[in-house]
Amino acid sequence: MEARIARLESDVAHLRTDVADMKIDVRSLRDKMDDMNTRFDAKSDALKKSVDDLKESLSAGIDAVKDTLGANISEVEDTLEANISEVKDTVGANISDVKASVGALEVKLVTSLSRATNWAIALYIALAAAMFGTMARGFGWI
Numbered sequence: 831m832e833a834r835i836a837r838l839e840s841d842v843a844h845l846r847t848d849v850a851d852m853k854i855d856v857r858s859l860r861d862k863m864d865d866m867n868t869r870f871d872a873k874s875d876a877l878k879k880s881v882d883d884l885k886e887s888l889s890a891g892i893d894a895v896k897d898t899l900g901a902n903i904s905e906v907e908d909t910l911e912a913n914i915s916e917v918k919d920t921v922g923a924n925i926s927d928v929k930a931s932v933g934a935l936e937v938k939l940v941t942s943l944s945r946a947t948n949w950a951i952a953l954y955i956a957l958a959a960a961m962f963g964t965m966a967r968g969f970g971w972i
Contacts, residue, residue: 966972 963972
């Protein structure tokens with residue numbers, strides 16, 4: 831029985847040394863985890879600060895672009911309004927010129943048609959007189 835107890839004592843001693851080694855390893859792991867947690871927190875804080883700085887920078891940039899675009903759009907709008915007004919005035923003047931030209935042509939056309947009408951009536955009367963004269967001569971009336 832003594833041999834068995836000695837063997838058990840030997841096994842318990844080995845277990846104690848193994849547990850002591852495990853305790854040392856666990857403490858070492860705990861220290862490493864604490865160190866990693868501290869570094870992670872520092873990096874996380876730095877990342878949050880970087881993101882906040884980037885957000886502020888982007889907001890400022892977007893506001894600047896918005897202001898610039900607003901000014902450019904206003905300039906383009908003013909330029910377009912001026913150009914449209916010029917085109918409107920030019921087209922109005924051209925339309926007035928065309929109306930005047932058409933009015934003058936209308937007067938000339940009316941005059942020309944009046945002369946042609948008078949000329950045609952005179953020709954029809956002359957043609958009728960010639961025909962009646964020929965008929966009168968043929969029937970012996972003259």
